[in-house]
Amino acid sequence: MDALQSGLWLGLQTAIEPVTLLYCFIGVFLGTLIGVIPGIGVLAAISLLLPVTYHLPTVPAIVMLAGVFYGSQYGNSITSILLNLPGTPSSAVTCLDGSPMAKNGQAGLALFTNVSASFMGSVFGILVLVLFAPAIAALGLEFGPPEYFAVMLLGLVAASTMGGGSIIKGLAMVTLGLLLGTVGIDINSGISRFSFGVPQLFDGINIVALAMGVFGVTEVINGAASKSRGVPYSQFRLHSLLPKTAKEVTVTGMPILRGSCIGSFFGTLPGTGAGISSFIAYAMEKRMAKEPERFGKGAVEGVAAPESANNAAAITAFVPTLTLGIPGDVVMALVLGAMILHGVQPGPMLMSDHPDLFWGLIVSFGLGSLMLIILNLPLIKVWVTILRIPFRYLYPAILIFIALGVYSVSASLFDIAIVAGVGVLGYGMLLARFNPAPLLLGFVLGPLLEENFRRSLMLSHGDLSTFISRPISSAFLAACAALLVWSASSWLRRRRRHAKQATA
């Protein structure tokens, strides 16, 4: 308990340093802003901010990126409730009941429930993180190269099978990402792979250019082409957001608790995150409800449960990243990438090597969540106003920021042209319905995966059974196999159903 107390104390001291506090605020502010604006996602936003982190000390940099991530969950919900326009899978769930509530004249209550459920979910997620992270990190210290290899493989398989869409495409994207990750100098032999004599490629492909190209540019192309929609005019004042009766608050208590548990659990697993946990939380509420027919027509539980789940998951997603150095999804992969850029190696040693970062980040989650309450309740009018700005006035600025952001990392104009090239590829992938998220995850994990694979087999003198004879790694590999079999069979079932529909 002493370690926990001193850790939290250190975290508090780190997090309330003015510069950290400032960037925490900038992070959650930008996160909400990005979340509110339909057409630009959290991945594009984090890619855009990666160059900025080069100019910052480590702790504020990571605190800011994290803030963008969990802040965007709040902003997404505002747009879902008021416009019925989901930006992410998890906010699509919020649309189901949030949007009917707004149409029934309960927009204020829906927004209040969103903020309170999100806040409680975050707090719950922070508790889970504080209680379990040290234990998982201790377990991680026992990991050898085979265990690391197996758990990373599980993460990659999970990310490519759970993302929706074809499993083969997901696996193909992971493989392509792994291959792109091999570009540059091989640390074991010193040989430069796939660089074709281009000096810019000796250090590997720039993660900033890759992420901005496949997420940022693609979103701009799509957003600029879409027609603008009108925003229903509605007037919000603080008092119209506050609940009128105590019952409006207490009725959401249990849904929030259940949603937080579900979100915290699925957030820690690799490959599953905010999206899946809010679907499960919603389905569970509907099943437990006395009158399930109210769902979809403006049930307040239908907003409370998924919102608490996705915010809890957004926090606990940091568990595998911070304790094992293994990102569960692409956002975490980008955060991990930023840590590596700053010379911090995430993993079981992070807590002891960089306690200020670990605990500072945790405390900043709490402070950031408090800031989000202020941003989302008294300042709701600001966001509603921003919602009215058509995307066409924003995307040219986004494009300029992408270009200058990449330039500021490398001071090379050539890299802007690279982003254009990656953007063309990214748009092609969109047309072929290839999901870029597993690609990026494979790209970030590739070098780590290769390193641990090589080391495992060096230690075992080329004996592949080392992965199966060690209990932890064999358990992870068994989970991989089970996941592949399960998703292949559910894909076959879907296909058969489609075939039946087509012939009927």
Next chain:
Amino acid sequence: MHVRDYYEIAGGVALMAVGAFAALYSLANYDQGSLARMGPGYLPFYLGLLLAGFGFLIVLFAWLKTAKPEKIQWRSFLAVTASLVAFPLLLGKLGLLLSTFLVVLLATLASSEFTLKSRLLTALGVTVVTWLVFVVGLRISLPTWPVVAG
């Protein structure tokens, strides 16, 4: 309309090509080593093979089904790509402000909802914001004004 999804087939073919190239290139140029002592070419070779295999499966399944292909947004695609290519070319000569203004004008061609006036105002607005963020704020190492040849 449901037709064969040629984009998906093209994507699969591209993956096959990239995979086959990576496998052959690493076989020809990098030491393979053995399982116990892997050379730099070991993993890329197998990853290339794996990718080519997945590419083949994608082509196969795409061939067997019909789908509604995505519509290509040519106008937006060309305008956005051209802006990103033009920007680095202009930056070295015209400086940050003039380049930003011109590139934003080019980028506004992506959307059909602009009028001439709103195009110019957007370009002006973005240029001012860019100046504030990158010149005043981040002190980017690019000339602000056109560079006189010399």
